[in-house]
Amino acid sequence: MVSSQHEAMHHLFRQDPGVFARTIRDLGLPFPDPIDVALLPTDLTEIDPLERRVDTLLRIETAEGAFLLLVEAQGHEDKKKPSSWAxxxxxLHAKYRLHPVLLVVCQDTSTATWARGPLAIGPPQWTSLIVHPLVFGPDNVPVVTNLDAAVKDIPLATLSAITHAADDSVIGDIMNTLATALHSIDNPDDRVIFTELTALGLGKGPAGQTWRQLMAVDTSFFRSEYWQEVRAEGRVEGRVEGRAEGRAEALLQLLALRGIAVSDEMRARIASCADRDQLADWFERALRADSIDDLFA
Structure with a gap:
């Protein structure tokens, strides 16, 4: 079954295939900049009834010639994958007569290390094939916490959030930076696209829950489907116009998700606050806080 993380990965590369070029440039890999990118069919099934489908397939034109880019999202080590990738x-090499590059995107370092291989196919006495994917993972995708960098490259900031979702030491700062950077997008529809791609990629874990809460208190994203889902599930109370009580409830929800203990006195202080700017400041602190004292420091 295709997971939401898989969906987010390939939609992200379809939304802005140039994120590949910018990321490999940061990694110092020897790929030329794309001049043109075309989305190709992902169905690789032949007469054999076994369905074979990649997540995303792109044809990338460069000044040095064209190549194919296959994008796969991988959540865990899978012994069946090397033969599928081969x-x-x-x-694709036989069909298009172009050299293919397999890009595997992972959310944890152990899976990324395994995926890099090289993965050998053949008996111990003689290796017949070697699969050597290019891998983006938390160990090489940059941690985007600089606001200027995030504003300049929203897709890369989104990829940073998705690949570092399991790293509690940085994901809070990445999400807060990305949420702020999204305000720089003039087209509200584009803001919604990257908001929801991030939510899909982060999944239903703690990072995904925090992202939804962060978006829920931002009035410019109330038209998002994820806001509607959060509201329908009763995670955030109050009017969508951003009333203070709605923000206070969102803050309390975030503290609960992060496992931060809140006394009755502190809960009452938050719930009774009518200053939306103050609540926004507390919410930003809550993304990094280790205890309730950090919130009010």
Whole structure:
């Protein structure tokens, strides 16, 4: 079954294929900048009834010639994958007569290390094939916490959030930076796209829950489907116009999700606050706080 993380990864690369070029440039890899990018069919099934489908397939034109980019999201080590990846690469090379590059995107370092391989196919006495994917993971995708950098490259900031979702030491800062950077997008529809791509990629874990709460208190994202879902599930009370009580409830929800103990006195202080700017400041602190004292420091 295709997970939401898979969906987010390939939609992100379809939304802005240039994120590949910018990321490999940061990594110092020897790929030329794309001149043109075309989305190709992802169905690789032949006469054999076994369905074979990649997440995303792009044809990238450069000054040095064209190549194919296959994008796969991988959540865990899977012994069946090397043979599937070898099939994809061989089939596409034969079909398009272009050299293919397999890009695997991971959210944890152990999976990324395994995926890099090289992955050998053949008996111990003789290796017949070697699959050597290019891997983006938390160990090489940059941690985007600089606001100027995030504003200049929203897709890369989104990829940073998705790949570092499991790293509690940085994900709060990444999400807060990305949430602020999204205000720089003039088109509200584009803001919603990257908001929801981030939510999909983060999944239903603690980072995903925090992202939804962060978006729920931002009035410019109330038209998002994720806001509607959060509101329908009763996670945030109050009017969508951003009334203070709605923000206070969102803050309390965030503190609960982060496991920060809140006394009855502190809960009453938050719930009775009518200053939306103060609540916004507390919410930002709550993303990094280790205790309730950090919130009011």
């Amino acid at each position: 099939y994809y690469l061989a089939h």
